[in-house]
Amino acid sequence: MKRYVQLENVQKVFETKKGRFVALRDINLSVHEGEFVSIIGHSGCGKSTLLNLITGLSTASDGVLLCAGREIAGPGPDRAVVFQNHSLLPWMSCFDNVYLAVERVFGAQESKTQLRQRTHDALKLVGLTDAAHKFPHEISGGMKQRVGIARALSMQPKVLLLDEPLGALDALTRAHLQDELAKLVAAIGCTTIMVTHDVDEAVLLSDRIVMMTNGPAATIGQILEIDIPRPRERLALAQDAHYLRLRGEVLRFLYGRQYIAA
Amino acid sequence: MNVVSVSKEWQKAEPKVAKIETISAPEPAAIPPAAGVSVLKRYGAVIFNILRALFPAALGLAIFVGLWAIVAHRSGLPGPMPTWNSALKLFSDPFYQRGPNDQGIGWNVLRSLSRVGMGFGLAAVIGIPLGFLIGRFAFLSKMMSPIISLLRPVSPLAWLPIGLYVFKEAQPAAIWVIFISSIWPMIINTAVGVTRIPQDYLNVARVLKLSEWKVFTKVLFPAVLPYMMTGVRLSIGVAWLVIVAAEMLTGGVGLGFWVWDEWNNLNVEHIIIAIFVVGIIGLLLEQLLLLLARRFDYAEK
Numbered sequence: 016m017k018r019y020v021q022l023e024n025v026q027k028v029f030e031t032k033k034g035r036f037v038a039l040r041d042i043n044l045s046v047h048e049g050e051f052v053s054i055i056g057h058s059g060c061g062k063s064t065l066l067n068l069i070t071g072l073s074t075a076s077d078g079v080l081l082c083a084g085r086e087i088a089g090p091g092p093d094r095a096v097v098f099q100n101h102s103l104l105p106w107m108s109c110f111d112n113v114y115l116a117v118e119r120v121f122g123a124q125e126s127k128t129q130l131r132q133r134t135h136d137a138l139k140l141v142g143l144t145d146a147a148h149k150f151p152h153e154i155s156g157g158m159k160q161r162v163g164i165a166r167a168l169s170m171q172p173k174v175l176l177l178d179e180p181l182g183a184l185d186a187l188t189r190a191h192l193q194d195e196l197a198k199l200v201a202a203i204g205c206t207t208i209m210v211t212h213d214v215d216e217a218v219l220l221s222d223r224i225v226m227m228t229n230g231p232a233a234t235i236g237q238i239l240e241i242d243i244p245r246p247r248e249r250l251a252l253a254q255d256a257h258y259l260r261l262r263g264e265v266l267r268f269l270y271g272r273q274y275i276a277a
Numbered sequence: 278m279n280v281v282s283v284s285k286e287w288q289k290a291e292p293k294v295a296k297i298e299t300i301s302a303p304e305p306a307a308i309p310p311a312a313g314v315s316v317l318k319r320y321g322a323v324i325f326n327i328l329r330a331l332f333p334a335a336l337g338l339a340i341f342v343g344l345w346a347i348v349a350h351r352s353g354l355p356g357p358m359p360t361w362n363s364a365l366k367l368f369s370d371p372f373y374q375r376g377p378n379d380q381g382i383g384w385n386v387l388r389s390l391s392r393v394g395m396g397f398g399l400a401a402v403i404g405i406p407l408g409f410l411i412g413r414f415a416f417l418s419k420m421m422s423p424i425i426s427l428l429r430p431v432s433p434l435a436w437l438p439i440g441l442y443v444f445k446e447a448q449p450a451a452i453w454v455i456f457i458s459s460i461w462p463m464i465i466n467t468a469v470g471v472t473r474i475p476q477d478y479l480n481v482a483r484v485l486k487l488s489e490w491k492v493f494t495k496v497l498f499p500a501v502l503p504y505m506m507t508g509v510r511l512s513i514g515v516a517w518l519v520i521v522a523a524e525m526l527t528g529g530v531g532l533g534f535w536v537w538d539e540w541n542n543l544n545v546e547h548i549i550i551a552i553f554v555v556g557i558i559g560l561l562l563e564q565l566l567l568l569l570a571r572r573f574d575y576a577e578k
Binding site: 098 | 487
């Protein structure tokens with residue numbers, strides 16, 4: 016398989032008042048096309064910083080970042096992001112929020128009808144056809160996050176970047192959306208990188224889990240292959256010995272030898 | 278799956294509507310005596326609620342008028358009743374014209390409003406874009422900050438001689454005073470609004486790589502609008518505050534001139550009426566802009 020997203024010796028240093036702060040060092044990672052990779056670690060380990068580097072919202076102090084063979088020079092619609100706090104524009108309806116992205120990506124070569132159809136399809140994909148003309152403050156947190164996902168998927172990105180996409184939701188809604196996210200990503204087959212702090216979420220969704228050591232100067236501690244066949248059933252896996260072993264391994268990494276009182 | 282959760286929310290909302298219908302539906306039918314009493318009770322409750330809401334304000338006004346009457350009695354100022362009668366006479370013919378210095382109250386109000394409108398309009402046209410630029414570019418902000426801090430606290434009327442000297446005429450000088458005193462809140466609030474735009478919205482714009490124009494129309498402008506409206510509201514308030522004083526000095530037709538003219542005529546009743554007119558119009562402007570501001574308030578939760 017092709018290496019799609021590639022990080023070589025990536026380092027991120029912040030210049031603060033107290034001096035240099037090394038957030039990330041020696042990050043080497045390559046993600047294949049169509050792969051689902053999770054990045055997990057304790058708060059402050061720089062996992063969101065790492066995602067921002069791939070997004071292009073911030074630039075690496077050192078090292079090389081490639082996406083589809085080209086250097087990542089800045090943010091762009093080929094790498095769609097689902098933000099933790101949904102980041103919908105509150106003055107636009109759900110439809111218009113998605114349409115803004117669709118228009119940006121396909122506006123040059125498609126008619127208005129086609130663009131509207133795309134927007135409609137994206138909202139249908141996440142089951143929000145009925146809420147299309149509601150405003151963000153009129154819908155629940157889970158629904159907002161769905162719109163965020165619809166907006167990202169509507170752009171047909173090369174890479175889907177998820178920054179703790181379900182972190183702000185209650186446990187039930189989160190489980191529900193995890194299952195849906197798994198289905199969506201499987202159906203579309205786009206390369207996905209997700210930052211999370213939820214062990215079950217990581218094991219359930221990922222092909223590989225990248226485990227980060229604690230900061231400062233965090234780096235990749237271990238990469239765990241999740242070879243559970245898909246589709247994965249939450250209920251069946253709850254008793255599955257292999258699932259529990261993998262889950263245990265992530266927990267051991269996070270809370271065992273790694274754990275330092277933060 | 279989600280369709281289920283949506284329809285659940287709708288189900289939650291529906292019973293409310295149903296309840297209202299069941300309450301209001303039986304009314305026109307042949308009402309048994311007991312039901313008639315309950316309808317009466319319900320209307321009684323509504324009226325009681327309205328009275329209870331209005332009572333504090335009414336009490337405040339009553340005490341105010343009472344104090345006014347007492348003070349008037351002691352000092353020889355016109356009391357509430359003579360003022361009221363005088364106002365009735367004044368407002369019965371608001372648009373008469375007897376020469377340049379004797380025109381109806383309606384003309385005075387309209388002329389004052391038009392001066393405020395022009396001065397404030399000019400201030401908005403220049404102040405709001407300037408606020409955007411100052412908010413967007415830190416260099417410009419640092420450049421303008423000392424000038425704004427220096428000029429903002431200057432009393433509005435201190436600008437009048439400058440206006441008179443430059444324009445050689447009273448009318449543009451008055452507009453100039455309104456302009457220079459009402460521009461600051463719009464510059465400052467717009468600039469603050471621009472700097473307070475949540476980074477998340479800007480990140481969305483960056484990830485989508487929106488064009489500068491799209492960023493402005495879809496992200497910057499709507500995000501700043503509530504702050505801008507606050508600035509506009511403050512500016513209108515200042516402009517209306519300043520107009521009376523400016524017109525006292527520049528003359529012509531207008532509320533301020535009218536107050537001064539009636540002082541020369543020693544018609545104190547008219548001066549008190551003018552105070553009420555200025556207050557009521559200021560209140561209306563404020564309410565109008567609050568209503569407008571609410572339209573742009575995105576309840577973000």
